[in-house]
Amino acid sequence: MHIPDGFLDPIWSISTYAIAVAYYALGSRIIGTRLTSEKVSMVTVLAAAIFVAQMLNWPLPGGTSLHFLGGALAGILLGPFYGSIAMGLVVTIQCLVFHDGGITALGANLVNMAIIDVLVGYMVYRAVVRVAGEGRGGVFLAGFLGGWLGIFLAGIACGLEIGLSPQFPYGVAITIPVMGLWHALLGVIEGVITGSIVSYLRHRYPDLLGVRK
Numbered sequence: 207m208h209i210p211d212g213f214l215d216p217i218w219s220i221s222t223y224a225i226a227v228a229y230y231a232l233g234s235r236i237i238g239t240r241l242t243s244e245k246v247s248m249v250t251v252l253a254a255a256i257f258v259a260q261m262l263n264w265p266l267p268g269g270t271s272l273h274f275l276g277g278a279l280a281g282i283l284l285g286p287f288y289g290s291i292a293m294g295l296v297v298t299i300q301c302l303v304f305h306d307g308g309i310t311a312l313g314a315n316l317v318n319m320a321i322i323d324v325l326v327g328y329m330v331y332r333a334v335v336r337v338a339g340e341g342r343g344g345v346f347l348a349g350f351l352g353g354w355l356g357i358f359l360a361g362i363a364c365g366l367e368i369g370l371s372p373q374f375p376y377g378v379a380i381t382i383p384v385m386g387l388w389h390a391l392l393g394v395i396e397g398v399i400t401g402s403i404v405s406y407l408r409h410r411y412p413d414l415l416g417v418r419k
Contacts, residue, residue, distance in 0.1 A: 207364050207389070208263075208300065208315055209270055211308030215371040222367070223313030229321055230294065233287035245288060252280055253292040260296065268376050268384040270364060272392055277319055278327020278356035279400045282349060283407070286328045293320035314367050318360045327356035327400070345408045346401040353400030354393040361389030 214222075256276035263273030276296075280289035297315050300306040307315045331352035338344030365385030369378030376384075 207270055207273060207275065207318060207361060207385075208297075208307035209311035209318075209364065209368060211310050213270070213308070213368050213371060213374050214311050214314060215373055218314060218367050218371055219310045220313075222311075222317045226313045226316040226321065229290070233290065237287060245284070248284055249288055249292045249295070252276075252283060253295045256280065256292065257296045257299070260300070266384055266388055268380045269388070270368065270385070272388050274392070274396055274399075275319055275323050275357045275360060276396075277323030277360070278331070278349075278353040278396070279403060281324035281328030281356075282331045282352060282400070282404050286325050289324040289328065290320045293324055296320075314364070318363050318367075322363050323356040323360040326359050327352035330355050331404070340408070342405050342409055346405040349401030349404035350397035352397075354390075354397035357393040357396050358386065358390045361385040 256279075259274045259276055261273075263271045266272050275293075277289065277293050280292045283289070284292060294316055297307065297319050298312065301309060301312050301315065329352075331348045334348035334351055335344060338347050362382060362385060365382040366378060368374045369376065369381035374381070
């Protein structure tokens with residue numbers, strides 16, 4: 207899903223940078239000085255695990271690439287903004303150190319993977335848990351749907367961005383179906399992993415999930 211340099215036109219590059227900067231600036235003001243050592247530990251450990259999971263990726267002709275994201279899991283375990291911090295660390299280090307994703311496209315990659323995936327996963331999880339309950343089955347279902355829909359919509363957003371950029375050789379008629387279909391399929395696996403981890407932690411180590419509050 208990482209967009210490299212040269213795929214986005216200046217409008218998309220600048221606008222997504224602006225969205226990412228505004229989001230993190232607003233989030234920083236909301237959390238204030240509530241960043242405790244416990245939360246720092248959770249953010250860094252989860253970011254490291256997600257970084258490793260994202261190393262396995264496949265190129266997508268007509269799109270960018272396909273790989274696990276982990277944003278929904280980060281949002282569920284840490285809360286929406288702390289989850290975005292963890293994902294932001296992953297995406298930024300991948301860009302600046304490993305050249306996975308371009309500097310001109312860093313804003314878009316943050317929007318897709320560190321904002322959309324995290325927020326969608328978190329909100330879907332919270333909504334489903336309210337309906338299905340906090341039993342093991344309800345929590346698994348909530349985690350599964352959050353993980354699946356988060357990666358799917360992040361893929362759609364990526365397809366939209368590159369498809370509307372004149373530099374990219376394919377338009378949205380190709381990029382959105384390619385990115386959407388493959389991420390919907392991979393999302394089934396990501397949803398199962400997310401649901402399983404959240405369900406296990408919720409019932410074996412409930413205090414661990416309290417870090418997100």
